[in-house]
Amino acid sequence: MIMDLKATNKEDAIKEMADLEVKTGIVNNEDEFIKSIWAREDESTTGIGGGIAMPHARNKYINKARVLFAKSKNGIDYNSLDGQPVHLFFMITAPDGADNTHLQALAKLSGLLVNPDLVEELKKAQTPQEVIDLFENAEAKKDAEDKAAAEKKKKQEAAKAAGTSKEDEKPLIVGVTACINGIAHTYMAQEALIKAGEKRGIEVRIETNGSEGVKDKLTPEEIKRAKGVIIASDKKVDMPRFDGKELVSRPVVDGINKPNELIDDIMDGKASVYHASASDKSDEGSSDASVGVWGKIYKNLMSGVSHMLPFVIGGGILMAISFIVENYMAGGPKNPAFIFLNSAGNLAFAFMVPILSAYIAESIGDLPALMPGLVGGYMAAIVNGTNGLQVNVQAHATSPAGFLGGIASGFIAGYLMILLKKIFAKLPKSVEGMKPMLLYPILGLLFIALIMYYIVNPIFSSVNFAITHFLNSMGTGNLVVLTTILAGMMAIDMGGPFNKAAYVFASGAFANDPHSATAAVMMAAVMVGGMVPPFATAIGTTFFKNKFNKEERRAGVSNWILGFSFITEGAIPFAAADPGHVIPSCVLGSAVGGFLVGLWHIQVPAPHGGLWVSPLANHIWLYFLATIIGSIVAGLVLSFWRKPISKDPDE
Numbered sequence: 139m140i141m142d143l144k145a146t147n148k149e150d151a152i153k154e155m156a157d158l159e160v161k162t163g164i165v166n167n168e169d170e171f172i173k174s175i176w177a178r179e180d181e182s183t184t185g186i187g188g189g190i191a192m193p194h195a196r197n198k199y200i201n202k203a204r205v206l207f208a209k210s211k212n213g214i215d216y217n218s219l220d221g222q223p224v225h226l227f228f229m230i231t232a233p234d235g236a237d238n239t240h241l242q243a244l245a246k247l248s249g250l251l252v253n254p255d256l257v258e259e260l261k262k263a264q265t266p267q268e269v270i271d272l273f274e275n276a277e278a279k280k281d282a283e284d285k286a287a288a289e290k291k292k293k294q295e296a297a298k299a300a301g302t303s304k305e306d307e308k309p310l311i312v313g314v315t316a317c318i319n320g321i322a323h324t325y326m327a328q329e330a331l332i333k334a335g336e337k338r339g340i341e342v343r344i345e346t347n348g349s350e351g352v353k354d355k356l357t358p359e360e361i362k363r364a365k366g367v368i369i370a371s372d373k374k375v376d377m378p379r380f381d382g383k384e385l386v387s388r389p390v391v392d393g394i395n396k397p398n399e400l401i402d403d404i405m406d407g408k409a410s411v412y413h414a415s416a417s418d419k420s421d422e423g424s425s426d427a428s429v430g431v432w433g434k435i436y437k438n439l440m441s442g443v444s445h446m447l448p449f450v451i452g453g454g455i456l457m458a459i460s461f462i463v464e465n466y467m468a469g470g471p472k473n474p475a476f477i478f479l480n481s482a483g484n485l486a487f488a489f490m491v492p493i494l495s496a497y498i499a500e501s502i503g504d505l506p507a508l509m510p511g512l513v514g515g516y517m518a519a520i521v522n523g524t525n526g527l528q529v530n531v532q533a534h535a536t537s538p539a540g541f542l543g544g545i546a547s548g549f550i551a552g553y554l555m556i557l558l559k560k561i562f563a564k565l566p567k568s569v570e571g572m573k574p575m576l577l578y579p580i581l582g583l584l585f586i587a588l589i590m591y592y593i594v595n596p597i598f599s600s601v602n603f604a605i606t607h608f609l610n611s612m613g614t615g616n617l618v619v620l621t622t623i624l625a626g627m628m629a630i631d632m633g634g635p636f637n638k639a640a641y642v643f644a645s646g647a648f649a650n651d652p653h654s655a656t657a658a659v660m661m662a663a664v665m666v667g668g669m670v671p672p673f674a675t676a677i678g679t680t681f682f683k684n685k686f687n688k689e690e691r692r693a694g695v696s697n698w699i700l701g702f703s704f705i706t707e708g709a710i711p712f713a714a715a716d717p718g719h720v721i722p723s724c725v726l727g728s729a730v731g732g733f734l735v736g737l738w739h740i741q742v743p744a745p746h747g748g749l750w751v752s753p754l755a756n757h758i759w760l761y762f763l764a765t766i767i768g769s770i771v772a773g774l775v776l777s778f779w780r781k782p783i784s785k786d787p788d789e
Contacts (some may be wrong), residue, residue, distance in 0.1 A: 139156060139206070139207045139208065139266045139269060139524035140154065140155065140206070140208035140209065140386075141208075141209055141264070141265070141269075142209065142210075142211060143155075143208050143210040143214070145208065145210070145214060146212075146214065146284025147214060147215065148179075148214060148215065148216050148217065148642065151208070151210070151214050151216070151227065152172060152175055152176070152193060153172065153651065154208075155174070155175075155193070155206055155208055155227065156168050156172050158662075159171065159204075159229070159252060160205060162198065163201060163202075164198055164201055164202050164204050164231055164711045165199055165201070166199055166200075166201055166204075167199040169201065169643060170197075170199045171195065171197070171199045171467050174197050174199065175194075175195050175215075175229075175434075177688070177689075178194065178195060179217075180191065180688070180689060182607055182672055183217045183218060183219060185216035185217055185218030185219060185220070185224050186219060186248075186253070186326065186394075187218055187219045187220035187222065187394065187395065187409040188220065188222075188226065188254075188257060188325060189224055189225040189226055189257065189261070190225075190227075190228070191216050191218065191226070191227050191228070192227075192228045192229075192230060192247065192248075193228075193229050194229065194230035194231070194232075195231060195232075195683065196231070196232040196233070196234060197228075197233075197234045197423070198234040198312075200231045200232060200233045200234070201233060202230040202231070202233060203231060203233065204230075205228055205229070205230050205231075205247070206228070206230075206231070207226075207228060207230040208226075208227040208229070208270055209227070209260070209261070209263070210224065210225050210226075210227070210494075211225075217768075218390075219391055220395070220756065225261050226257065226260055226261065227527060230247075235456070245324075245325045246277075247331065247358070248323075248324075248325035248326040249280065249325055249328075249329045250273070250276050250277065250280060251326065252326050252329040252330050252333065252394075253276065256272060256276045257266045257439070259272050260272060264695045271438030285435055285693060288410060303572075308338075308339070308341050309340045309341065309365050309405065310340075310342075310360065310363050310365060310402060311335060311340060311341070311342050311343075311364055311365055311366055311367070311404050311405075312342075312343050312344070312345075312356050312361055312364040312367055312368075313342070313343075313344045313345070313367055313368035313369060313370065313393075314344065314345045314346075314347060314367075314368075314369050314370070314371060314376075315327035315331070315345075315347070315371060315373045315393050315609020316344055316346070316347035316370075316371040316375055316390065317342055317371070317372050317390045318418070320414060323372075323391065323393075323394065324346050324390065324392045325346060326393075326394045327352075327370045327390050327391075327394045328344040328346050328393075329533050330394050330395075330397040330694050331344055331368060331370070331393055331400065331401070332344060332399045333362055333397070334397035334401055334787030335397075335401060338398075338401065339440060340401060340405070342368075342401070343356065343360055343420035343500075343672070344368075346370070347375055349702060354361075356379075357671050358379070361379055361380065364383065365384070365387070365404055365405070366383060366384035366385060366386070366403075366405075366409050367380045367384070367385040367404075367412070368385075368386050368388075368393070368400045368401070369386065369387040369388070370387065370388055370390045370392060370393025370394075370400065371387070371389075371390055372388070372390050375591065377412070380410065380412050381413060382411065382412070382413070383411070383412055384404060384410070384411055385409055385410065385411070385412035386400050386403045386404060388400060388407045389728070391416035394534065395665075397526035410434065413501070413504060432651075436500040437501065438548075438549070439498060439501070440492070440546065440638060441497050441501035442494040442495065442497040442498035442545070442548055442641055443494065443503065443638065443780060443786045444497075445494070445496075445497040446490055446493050446494040446497070447490075447645075447746075449486045449489050449493055450486075450490055450645050450648075450649055450745045451491045451745050451746040451747075452483075452485040452486050453482070453484070453485070453486025453487040453490070454483065454487070454648065454649075454652065454743075454745040455489070455745070455747060455751065456479050456482050456483035456486070456746045457479070457480055457483030457484065457652055457743070458483075458743045458744040458751065458768065459479055459754070460475075460476045460479035460480035460483060460753070462753065462754065463475045463476040463479060463744060464476045468670075472693065480511045487649060487652070488519070490519075490576070490649055491515045491516075491518055491540065491541060491543075491544035491649075491665045492512050492513075492515035492516040492519060493512075493515070494515060494541070494544045494548060495511045495512065495515025495516075495518065495544040495545070495547045495548035495551065496508050496511040496512035496547065496548070496731060497509060497511070497548070498545065498548025498549060498551075498554040499511025499512075499514070499548045499549075499551035500552070501552065501554060502548075502549065502551075502555070502556065503551070503552040503553070503554070503555030504555070504557050505574075506555050506558075506574055506578040506579075506582065506776075507551050507552045507555035507582070509579060509582065509583065509664040510551040510554065510555065510585075510606065511548050511551035511583035511585055513583060513586060513587065514544075514547030514548070514551050514587075514589075514590050515544040515547050517539075517587070517590040517591070517594075517595060518538065518540060518544045518547050518590065518594065518595065518598065519538055519539075519540065519543075519544065520538060531608075538599060539590075539594055539595045539597075539598035539599045539602055540598070540602040540646075540649075540650055541602070541646035542598050542601060542602055542605075542646075542703065543590075543594055543595060543598035543599070547586065547589075547590055550586065550587050550589055550594070551582065552580060554585055554586060555578065558577070558578060558581055559573075559578075559580065561688070562577060575766045580700055607648075617656065617659060617736045617739075618733060618736035618737050619736075620660070620663075620736065621659060621660065621663035621732040621733065621734065621735050621736030622732045622733040623640075623729075623730050623732070623737065624640045624643065624660060624663045624664050624667060624732060625640075625664060625667025625670075625728045625729055625732020625768075626667055626725050626726075626732060627639065627666060627667070628640050628641070628664055628667030628668040628670075628728055628730035629667060629668075629670060629671050629706070629708060629709075629724040629725045629727070629728035629729075629772075630721065630725055631719070631721075632671055632706045632707060632710050632713055632724075637706060640664050640667070640692075641664050641668070643660075644657070644661050644663070644666075645661070645662040645746075647660055648660070648661050648743075648745055655674075655739075655741055655742075657737060658741035658742055658743045659735060659740060659741050660757075661743070661744065662735045662740045662755065662761060662764075663731075663732040663735040663736060664732075665704050665742060665746075665747075666712075666727075666728070666731040666732060666734075666735055666761075666764050667731060667732050667764050667768075668704050668705075668726040669701045669702070669706070669727075669731075669748050669749070669769070670701075670727045670731050670765070670768045670772050671701075671705060671706050671708070671709035671713075671720075671724040671728065671767050671772070672697035672698075672700045672701035672708035672709045673697065673701035673765070673769035673773070674724055674727055674769050674772030674773040675694055675697050675708070675709050675720070675773075676691075676694045676695070676697040676698045676701060676707070677770065677772075677773030677774075677777070678773050678776050678777040679691045679693070679695070679697075679742050680694060680695075681745065681773075681777070682777035684781075684782045684783065685777050685780045685782055685783065686783070687783055688782075690711075690712065693708075693711055693712070696708065697709065701748070701769070702712025702729075702749045702750065703747075703748045703749075703750060704746060704748030704749075705748075709724060716780070717753070717778050719780050721775060723765040723772045723775040723776035723779060726729055726771060726772060726775060726777070727768045727769060727770075727771040727773070728772065729768075729770055730767060730768045731765060731768025731769070732768075734763070734767060734768070735761075735764050737755075738757060738760045739756075740755060740756065740757050740761050741755065741756040741757075742754055742755045749761075749762065749765065
């Protein structure tokens with residue numbers, strides 16, 4: 139123990155604790171040990187809030203597993219999650235190849251340190267023996283509580299088996315806690331939520347997804363009985379099992395700092411009902427069901443967009459390749475390769491709006507809404523046809539309702555199905571099977587056809603025609619402004635709502651008219667805007683190594699490829715770690731690239747592919763040049779703006 143740390147900053151505090159580890163024979167190489175501690179800090183701070191920090195390491199430079207306790211009277215700025223100074227330090231060490239002793243110690247400590255009374259007593263402790271006594275008493279008390287809870291659960295299970303259980307009389311909330319590293323925050327959030335529930339007479343059962351794997355796994359029976367679900371997690375958890383439950387999803391620190399607020403959201407009915415989407419079931423991703431109205435609209439829209447994109451990308455690139463064949467190979471439009479590729483691309487495009495509409499509807503109203511959404515999207519997409527329905531629709535719409543009409547039909551079909559479910563909710567159980575097999579398909583189709591025929595198509599066909607005409611008639615000045623804005627938006631959140639809005643706007647215009655020069659310029663702008671952030675971070679980590687740590691430099695290498703491939707998400711780790719410098723720099727560079735695209739009228743008739751589809755550009759070298767200039771601007775601004783790192787564990 140160090141009962142009075144002399145250090146006044148984070149670097150000196152780590153050095154002072156490391157000195158004692160070496161002096162007492164726990165560490166055999168102080169320099170390498172300190173590097174490993176800093177490597178962990180660079181991933182994310184171990185200052186967990188509440189005046190506590192838990193620096194830890196496991197490697198070959200450590201001889202024995204141990205916890206070092208240190209106390210700072212005045213507190214030290216440790217870059218903690220809550221921004222408050224740290225008074226209590228727990229440096230946890232474990233030798234390389236050892237078991238999970240240090241993780242067990244972290245979990246145990248985390249569970250104890252949730253108790254604010256213990257934390258305050260530790261801050262007041264004057265001698266090592268006082269610290270030992272405080273921990274022994276706290277551990278004994280917690281062990282007794284855990285034993286009592288286990289015995290209570292055993293009795294409840296026995297009573298349930300005997301049919302005499304009153305368990306259902308007490309409200310139950312279930313949840314999952316998980317942090318990126320799966321150590322301290324995971325267990326502290328679990329403990330905080332359980333204790334908050336106990337104080338209010340609410341049973342809270344929390345599954346932890348930590349470094350040792352899933353612990354206290356929730357059973358299907360518990361999930362079924364629960365009033366709601368709390369997800370306090372910074373990483374993906376198994377979500378589809380919570381389908382149909384009221385669910386709140388927040389960062390893990392909210393589980394530690396705001397347990398009562400999360401419980402209130404469930405108990406007061408403020409949580410939204412979670413519906414597992416197709417993507418949830420395939421990749422077990424987490425979902426935020428606690429978002430507001432706009433958040434739910436965005437989620438439903440993105441469900442449709444994510445299913446639509448393969449049709450846009452696959453069809454668009456094949457059509458673009460067909461144009462190359464038409465221009466550079468013998469036969470022109472009669473070339474068999476051109477006919478095949480162009481036909482395949484057009485077939486994919488024909489499904490784009492119906493698929494968009496169908497999966498927006500399915501995200502809102504579940505599977506019964508899929509068919510009405512698909513039909514509504516098809517009605518929005520048609521222009522001319524040979525069958526009666528298409529011709530009659532055209533009597534009310536001189537041009538297709540298109541992309542916007544497809545979005546409208548998806549939301550209408552989804553909420554129409556929710557309405558039908560409420561109307562038929564009280565039907566006798568004997569006719570329950572009729573609803574999905576007869577009532578929902580017939581009435582869903584009937585109403586969406588009427589709404590599309592008389593309302594949506596007449597309105598949105600006019601809107602779609604006006605937008606298309608406006609875009610195609612834009613002068614150079616207006617086009618430059620538009621491409622600058624679109625490209626800049628691609629870098630604001632790098633895959634989030636702004637990024638998606640810009641991409642969907644451009645790809646929607648391209649899908650409405652793949653032969654439009656303006657749409658091709660817009661696609662070039664969003665691709666340049668999306669390539670700049672990963673390229674900028676790659677430039678910075680390559681040429682300004684002293685401004686980035688080891689992990690960032692390693693990520694920067696892969697960003698050369700990600701940038702080339704139009705994968706903006708490669709820059710997200712940099713933006714998450716340093717948003718104040720990374721995001722403004724990238725937005726500026728992307729906007730510069732978009733400005734040049736509009737100024738030089740660069741066209742890329744493909745909805746994806748980055749620089750891999752540069753042969754499709756009307757000005758290949760200018761397309762490269764706009765990307766390079768935007769990336770260099772962003773990379774230089776970011777690198778000159780950032781300060782050299784104060785401590786690099788690799789140097």
